[in-house]
Amino acid sequence: MSSDVKNILIVGVGGQGIILATDVLAQVLVSTEYDVKMSEIHGMSQRGGSVNAMIRFGTKVYSPVIEKGKADYTIAFEQLEALRWSNYLKPGGKLIMNSERIKPLPVLMGNAEYPTNIIERLKQKDLELVEVEANKLAEEAGSKKTANIVLLGCLANFLPIRKEVWHSYIERRVPPKTVEINKMAFDIGYSLLVKAAD
Amino acid sequence: MKVLLSGNESIAHGAHTAGVTIATGYPGTPSTEILEALSRYEDVDTSWAPNEKVALEVGIGASLGGARVLVTMKHVGLNVAADPLFTLAYTGVNGGIVIVSADDPGMHSSQNEQDNRYYAKAAKVPMFEPSDSQEAAFLMDEAFKISENFDIPVIIRTTTRVNHSKSLVNVDIERVVRKLGYKKNAKKYVMIPANAKERRKLLESKLSALAEYSECFSGNRVEWGSSNTGFITSGISYQYVKELYPNASVLKLTMTYPLPRRLITEFINQVEETIVVEELEPYLEEQIKSWGLQVSGKQYIPNMGELSPDIIAASLGSKDEELELPDDGGLPVRPPMLCAGCPHRGVFYTLRRLKLIVTGDIGCYTLGVLPPLESMDSCVCMGASIGNAMGLQKATGRKDVVAVIGDSTFIHSGITPLIDIVYNQGASTVIILDNRTTAMTGRQDHPGTGRTLKGIESRELDLERLVRAVGVESVQVIDPYDLKAVKKVIKEETGKDEPSVIIFKRACLLVEKSKATPFAVNEKCNGCKACLKLGCPAISWESGKAVIEPSQCAGCEVCVQLCRKGAIVKYE
Numbered sequence: 001m002s003s004d005v006k007n008i009l010i011v012g013v014g015g016q017g018i019i020l021a022t023d024v025l026a027q028v029l030v031s032t033e034y035d036v037k038m039s040e041i042h043g044m045s046q047r048g049g050s051v052n053a054m055i056r057f058g059t060k061v062y063s064p065v066i067e068k069g070k071a072d073y074t075i076a077f078e079q080l081e082a083l084r085w086s087n088y089l090k091p092g093g094k095l096i097m098n099s100e101r102i103k104p105l106p107v108l109m110g111n112a113e114y115p116t117n118i119i120e121r122l123k124q125k126d127l128e129l130v131e132v133e134a135n136k137l138a139e140e141a142g143s144k145k146t147a148n149i150v151l152l153g154c155l156a157n158f159l160p161i162r163k164e165v166w167h168s169y170i171e172r173r174v175p176p177k178t179v180e181i182n183k184m185a186f187d188i189g190y191s192l193l194v195k196a197a198d
Numbered sequence: 199m200k201v202l203l204s205g206n207e208s209i210a211h212g213a214h215t216a217g218v219t220i221a222t223g224y225p226g227t228p229s230t231e232i233l234e235a236l237s238r239y240e241d242v243d244t245s246w247a248p249n250e251k252v253a254l255e256v257g258i259g260a261s262l263g264g265a266r267v268l269v270t271m272k273h274v275g276l277n278v279a280a281d282p283l284f285t286l287a288y289t290g291v292n293g294g295i296v297i298v299s300a301d302d303p304g305m306h307s308s309q310n311e312q313d314n315r316y317y318a319k320a321a322k323v324p325m326f327e328p329s330d331s332q333e334a335a336f337l338m339d340e341a342f343k344i345s346e347n348f349d350i351p352v353i354i355r356t357t358t359r360v361n362h363s364k365s366l367v368n369v370d371i372e373r374v375v376r377k378l379g380y381k382k383n384a385k386k387y388v389m390i391p392a393n394a395k396e397r398r399k400l401l402e403s404k405l406s407a408l409a410e411y412s413e414c415f416s417g418n419r420v421e422w423g424s425s426n427t428g429f430i431t432s433g434i435s436y437q438y439v440k441e442l443y444p445n446a447s448v449l450k451l452t453m454t455y456p457l458p459r460r461l462i463t464e465f466i467n468q469v470e471e472t473i474v475v476e477e478l479e480p481y482l483e484e485q486i487k488s489w490g491l492q493v494s495g496k497q498y499i500p501n502m503g504e505l506s507p508d509i510i511a512a513s514l515g516s517k518d519e520e521l522e523l524p525d526d527g528g529l530p531v532r533p534p535m536l537c538a539g540c541p542h543r544g545v546f547y548t549l550r551r552l553k554l555i556v557t558g559d560i561g562c563y564t565l566g567v568l569p570p571l572e573s574m575d576s577c578v579c580m581g582a583s584i585g586n587a588m589g590l591q592k593a594t595g596r597k598d599v600v601a602v603i604g605d606s607t608f609i610h611s612g613i614t615p616l617i618d619i620v621y622n623q624g625a626s627t628v629i630i631l632d633n634r635t636t637a638m639t640g641r642q643d644h645p646g647t648g649r650t651l652k653g654i655e656s657r658e659l660d661l662e663r664l665v666r667a668v669g670v671e672s673v674q675v676i677d678p679y680d681l682k683a684v685k686k687v688i689k690e691e692t693g694k695d696e697p698s699v700i701i702f703k704r705a706c707l708l709v710e711k712s713k714a715t716p717f718a719v720n721e722k723c724n725g726c727k728a729c730l731k732l733g734c735p736a737i738s739w740e741s742g743k744a745v746i747e748p749s750q751c752a753g754c755e756v757c758v759q760l761c762r763k764g765a766i767v768k769y770e
Contacts, residue, residue, distance in 0.1 A: 013532065014534070026202055026364060027202065030200075030201070030202050030366065035365075035366065036202060036364075036365070036366065037330075037363060037364065037365045038202070038363060038364040038365075039359060039362065039363040039364075040362060040363075041306050041358065041362060048532075048534055048535050048537070048735055049532055049533060049534035049535075050532040061365075062437040062438070062440040062441040063437045063438050063440075063441040063506075063507050064330075064359060064363035064364075064365065064434075064437070065359070065438075065506050065507065067506065067507055067508045068508065080529065080530070080532070081532075083526050083529060084526060084529050084532075086526065087525060087526065103738055104530050104531060104532035104533070105532070105533055105535050105568075105569075105733060105735070106530045106531065107530050107738070108730075108733075108734075108735065108737065108738040108739065109569070109570060109730050109733065109739060110727070110730065110738075110739030111569075112530040113530070114530065115529065115530075121526070
């Protein structure tokens with residue numbers, strides 16, 4: 001794979017705002033003069049299925065697809081999906097995981113158990129886990145619908161792009177009435193890791 | 199200026215700058231967003247046709263009238279439009295015609311993964327395969343020029359990864375519109391045998407000229423590298439090859455019908471070994487081998503499913519297996535499911551309880567095959583449910599055969615088989631799940647909604663009057679939320695010795711958001727699991743009791759009707 005290309009994988013469940021978050025991230029990266037490619041599959045997945053979006057950026061990007069073991073960062077909007085996609089991270093890669101748990105159909109029906117040991121299983125892997133209570137933090141920002149932007153704020157810590165740039169693309173992408181709430185959500189996510197490092 | 203566009207947005211952008219004034223198609227993943235994006239331009243007449251055949255026929259008429267025309271569809275849609283396509287190759291065009299066939303390798307959202315490149319060869323029309331969004335935009339302009347210069351329709355064949363991936367596109371190109379006008383020319387456009395025989399000969403000479411064009415076309419190019427292995431590839435596979443083997447010599451084919459035979463021969467002669475990397479069938483490989491040239495391809499690379507750099511590397515033995523990380527096995531799957539409050543749910547629940555044979559069709563409601571509803575016996579293609587029901591009834595002599603079809607699918611291709619049932623004295627019951635939209639592909643309007651793609655109010659197709667007009671006398675329109683009424687009407691209509699139609703009419707909640715109060719489960723729940731048989735995402739099983747998540751609940755009250763303990767009550 002090309003040397004300077006970075007890979008970001010975003011996974012979760014249909015309806016969690018993954019497409020919007022991915023759009024903002026992609027636009028921010030485009031503004032940095034990188035070559036950017038993004039791949040998402042929609043269709044059947046809209047109906048509450050497992051959803052993923054892949055973003056790759058660097059001097060020159062060919063494939064829009066991220067392979068297993070190649071993601072630098074993964075944002076998981078949901079715990080079970082975090083575990084399901086954890087082997088896409090490269091050794092030592094960063095996993096930003098929302099603590100939300102959404103039961104898939106077999107669990108809803110009582111035919112399967114939602115795994116109870118996800119965090120332990122993830123901690124045994126060669127990855128750096130950042131767990132975020134994004135739904136709770138989103139409510140603090142003013143709307144639980146902004147959990148996607150809280151998570152984006154966390155990711156922003158690892159990317160060499162100024163906060164103002166993120167703000168300006170959030171402004172362009174979210175409904176006008178929710179701009180301030182979304183910016184707040186981003187800041188909460190952004191400051192989370194700064195605090196952790198202190 | 200460069201902007202990030204999906205393949206579909208880019209095709210729309212390219213079509214606009216190429217001067218398309220009329221565009222039509224039928225929604226189908228992964229093609230749908232092309233017309234949606236194009237409909238935002240005021241100077242393009244965009245519309246949803248009832249099906250792909252009609253779309254192409256409207257396109258042919260518009261071309262006769264001098265317009266540049268774009269017609270879009272998913273791969274299986276081209277099966278429906280194949281009839282006009284094969285003869286359109288003979289007549290040729292006036293204004294250029296470009297047909298986008300969006301294939302779905304891996305069947306992300308389709309019933310098969312047919313390789314539509316064979317259509318170009320079979321219908322004898324030129325074809326292009328873009329590898330990313332920028333190329334898709336560029337090819338629209340090229341395709342229209344070729345269509346008009348060579349007097350022939352052109353297929354742009356895309357795949358899901360190209361349609362739905364985003365990459366940077368230069369959008370600084372100005373739109374140019376040419377006006378051609380209509381000229382009567384019966385010898386060219388009226389395909390009676392005498393005329394068709396002449397056009398048939400002409401088509402062969404056009405293909406020879408197009409083959410010459412393909413030799414020099416800039417999109418068919420060699421990118422020389424340092425290694426002795428050469429790759430021949432097209433479409434998204436080109437990106438995967440470049441990703442994996444940056445030093446290899448690559449012949450990138452963008453015009454893949456007719457193929458540039460001399461260019462390919464010279465390339466093969468200059469490398470030690472040639473591998474053809476293509477998704478799905480050995481379309482390129484077979485043609486190259488038929489010229490007596492030595493290449494390999496499908497002996498290593500699978501002809502099923504989507505390719506990826508990983509799959510190609512593993513097939514060609516260049517993968518570092520030690521880096522492979524195991525999957526986390528045994529995790530509960532997360533299949534797609536009908537939304538909370540979906541009007542289809544109660545119908546499928548009832549069909550299962552009544553143990554009927556159910557022939558299904560294409561749409562969200564095909565999810566009725568999955569547990570716990572599990573009430574579907576067949577699903578083949580758009581409109582097939584009704585003919586399937588007729589045949590099953592003939593073969594088994596059973597009256598309890600029910601066809602289930604959505605409103606948009608019924609209009610697409612369910613009307614003619616219903617006429618067959620009436621004409622040939624069948625007695626099947628046809629259920630139309632009328633949710634007032636084309637839901638699966640993302641809520642597109644259709645004749646039954648009375649609104650066009652441009653959002654203009656139109657004459658609404660009255661399904662009840664339509665089915666009565668074809669001769670069905672027993673027709674009932676029922677609210678699918680009323681479980682008692684659903685059961686009663688299905689029992690009534692399947693008991694009759696005549697054709698019947700039940701229209702379950704209620705709007706999809708993605709179109710009309712529910713304003714109903716959500717429900718919750720109180721302490722009266724005895725854990726009988728009756729409500730869980732609905733497979734509703736708002737209802738779950740926790741410590742021996744049912745639980746409803748109020749933020750998920752749409753308040754449809756279908757589960758309330760199943761609860762014998764009265765434990766499901768309004769959430770205060």
